[in-house]
Amino acid sequence: MTVTLQDVSMITALPIEGKPLCMSTDSEGWRQQMEALIGMSPPEPKVEDGGKKDRVPAGAPFTWIAANFAHCPEDANDKVIQRYARVYMWYVISRTIFADGTGKNAPWMWLKALTIFDNKFSWGSAALAYLYRQVINC
Secondary structure, three states, rough: OOHHHHHHHHHHOOOOOOOOOOOOOOOOOOOHHHHHOOOOOOOOOOOOOOOOOOOOEEEEHHHHHHHHHOOOOOOHHHHHHHHHHHHHHHHHHHHHHOOOOOOEEEHHHHHHOOOOOOEEHHHHHHHHHHHHHHHHHH
């Protein structure tokens, strides 16, 4: 028994028809791209004296997102409202549909997928493929 695409559609109400959600997972320059999309990026990790820099995932900690985007300003213009909406959607899908094993970070690639609000992506197909990949990696 396995989860099918129709199961994903029925349970999540995500669209299974539309454009495939295909994108590069290359994280080169992700901080600069994040700043262009949402106006800021998480700070670079600090390196201890002569120490080795830890590998940092391409994305933002959920705590950083909550600290910086919890409340949209009341006098915000349309561009700022869209920015906060994009970050909120990124937070939600990174916590639910595309959750990783750490539960600490929102991966950059999902924010990148939300750059165009009116794209008709097949989010259900992407969710099922991601689920299968996570199961295989366990």
